[in-house]
Amino acid sequence: MTYISYQVNGTDHVGVVEGNSIRPLLDVTHVGNGIGTETLEKAERSATVIPRASVRLRPASPFAKRIICVGLNYKSHIEETRRDDSDYPVLFPKYASSLIADGDDILLPPEGQQPDYEGELAVIIGRRGRRISESDALDHVLGYTPANDVTIRDFQYLTHQWMxxxxxxxxxxxxxxxVTPAEVDLSASSIRTIIDGETVQESPLELMIFSIRRLIAEISVFTELEPGDVILTGTPGGVGYRRSPQRFIRPGERIIVEIDGVGRIENGVDTEVLAR
Structure with a gap:
């Protein structure tokens, strides 16, 4: 099963992907805010489908209450940053206001001079839970989607905190x-980031240091995970800041993050226009 978040005439909807079409779920407008696996599985489906090309895409969980990101979760990225391994994952937050959808432009802020790419697997939580055991962790997963943890490096390293x-x-x-867990074998999947046809990152997902089970267990110790929460699981080596010479993203480029069996996102890059 593959769910999709989208808009028609400015109104949010959720549907099921059927080839190049979408079958809307009736009375379901978004994932999150209490809407997760159980609601989606029970939702009545429209008798008719709509063309995917006719909708505006939305982030998978547009109003996520928690977006928890993982740093340094691939050995290749730890090595290029010259940091030490850790027995506990590096965690930091984002906000729902950070999210844009597949196809939206990444708007580079004028204040930052070092915008960088980070292709990642995102986990969407489907069931509420606190202090979840690793053995039960995947029961709380609605599914997976690609993400790009775009980072303004010169701001990131202003302090030891990354937010x-x-x-x-x-x-x-x-x-x-x-994409729901039953539809993909992540142990056989790789992730890659491609900028204007050049592959700048690529790694098997199985090389993550902290597994999805472990991340859910550790995070749910200090906060109750809820439907629609998002966990970004970290990026592999190859980020622009650690290249020689450094390679930052620029207006006019197109960035693809694709994950075998999960899907792909493609976003243009533009410059943010400040309101007067």
């Missing part, structure tokens, strides 16, 4: 489709 480089408004592409 000011990570939580910019309208900066984080999140896929519109949620």
């Amino acid at each position: 000011q480089g990570k939580a910019w408004d309208n900066s984080t592409p999140l896929g519109s489709e949620i």
Whole structure:
């Protein structure tokens, strides 16, 4: 099953992907705010489908209450940053205002000079839970979608905390489709980031240091996870800041993050126009 979040005439909807068409779920406008696995599975479906090309895509969980991101979750990224391994994941937050959809432009802020890409697998929570065991963790997953943790590096490294480089408004592409766990074998999947035809990141997902089960268990110790919450699971090596010479994203480029069996997102890059 693949769910999709979209808009028609400015109104939010959720549907089921059927090839190049969408079958709307009746009376379901979004994922999150109490709407998760149980509601989606029980929702009545429209008798008619609509063309996918006729809708405006939305982030998979547009009003996510929690967006919890993981840093340094691939050995290749730890090595390029010259940091030490840890027994506990590096965690930091984003906000729903950070999210943009597949197809939306990434707007580069004039204040930042080092915008960077980070292709990642995003986990969408489907069932509420606190202090979830690793053995039960996947029961709380609605599904998966690609993401791009766009980071303003010169702001990130202003302090030892990363939030000011990570939580910019309208900066984080999140896929519109949620592929349910039964539909994909992540152990056989790889993730890659492609900029204007050049593959700049690529790694098997199985090389994550902290598994999805472990991340859900650790995060749910200190906060109750709810339907629609998003966990960004970290990026592999190859980020622009750590290249020689450094490679930052620029207006006019197109960035793709694709994950085998999960899907792809593609976003243009533009410059934010400040209101006068």
